[in-house]
Amino acid sequence: GIQVEQSPPDLILQEGANSTLRCNFSDSVNNLQWFHQNPWGQLINLFYIPSGTKQNGRLSATTVATERYSLLYISSSQTTDSGVYFCAVADSGGGADGLTFGKGTHLIIQP
Amino acid sequence: GAVVSQHPSWVICKSGTSVKIECRSLDFQATTMFWYRQFPKQSLMLMATSNEGSKATYEQGVEKDKFLINHASLTLSTLTVTSAHPEDSSFYICSARDQRAGRDTGELFFGEGSRLTVL
Numbered sequence: 001g002i003q004v005e006q007s008p009p010d011l012i013l014q015e016g017a018n019s020t021l022r023c024n025f026s027d028s029v030n031n032l033q034w035f036h037q038n039p040w041g042q043l044i045n046l047f048y049i050p051s052g053t054k055q056n057g058r059l060s061a062t063t064v065a066t067e068r069y070s071l072l073y074i075s076s077s078q079t080t081d082s083g084v085y086f087c088a089v090a091d092s093g094g095g096a097d098g099l100t101f102g103k104g105t106h107l108i109i110q111p
Numbered sequence: 112g113a114v115v116s117q118h119p120s121w122v123i124c125k126s127g128t129s130v131k132i133e134c135r136s137l138d139f140q141a142t143t144m145f146w147y148r149q150f151p152k153q154s155l156m157l158m159a160t161s162n163e164g165s166k167a168t169y170e171q172g173v174e175k176d177k178f179l180i181n182h183a184s185l186t187l188s189t190l191t192v193t194s195a196h197p198e199d200s201s202f203y204i205c206s207a208r209d210q211r212a213g214r215d216t217g218e219l220f221f222g223e224g225s226r227l228t229v230l
Contacts, residue, residue, distance in 0.1 A: 031218075033219065040224075041202050042224060043155075045220065045221075048216060048217065048218035086154065086155070099157070099206070101154045101155045102154065103154045104154055
């Protein structure tokens with residue numbers, strides 16, 4: 001099956017800093033999503049971005065499908081941005097496919 | 112976005128009992144739902160694909176007799192953990208896609224999750 005690798009696994013930053021999280025995947029995808037998992041476990045949809053660039057406030061994401069990677073940018077980090085960020089993909093095999101998740105990036109924003 | 116809701120949010124049960132977790136699509140119909148499991152400090156692993164009106168498709172290594180899935184309506188899928196044991200303790204999360212005409216972007220939406228503790 002498709003492989004998803006996220007980096008870095010852990011990231012500690014001061015409030016106000018910018019960060020870039022990376023997601024590499026091993027095959028063509030028809031779905032790529034970024035999530036933030038909050039302390040209670042809920043997955044918050046950040047972006048649905050199988051290709052192209054999107055922005056939502058301080059967050060933006062870019063997927064270069066031909067090179068099989070996606071980047072999540074967080075600018076002017078706040079302590080509430082702390083948590084685990086997951087990238088998840090579904091390959092282009094067709095059908096109603098569930099997502100394959102990376103192992104996540106654990107982000108800690110210190111005040 | 113589409114809303115997916117799970118119930119219960121958390122459950123504690125004795126070893127050997129069965130536990131049912133519900134996953135509902137609140138404002139849309141879903142012919143397909145997905146069940147995931149997440150152990151502490153690990154990623155989410157797809158367990159099975161729930162198909163309305165037909166049998167679920169299980170991922171390799173997931174025991175279908177242990178994790179019974181029923182998708183009897185277009186808004187409800189249930190996961191029953193049968194004869195639960197402490198090693199089944201985990202966070203179970205479901206997801207679905209809004210497949211209504213004009214709204215299906217391919218994006219999946221997730222429930223709040225259900226935390227199971229087996230004593």
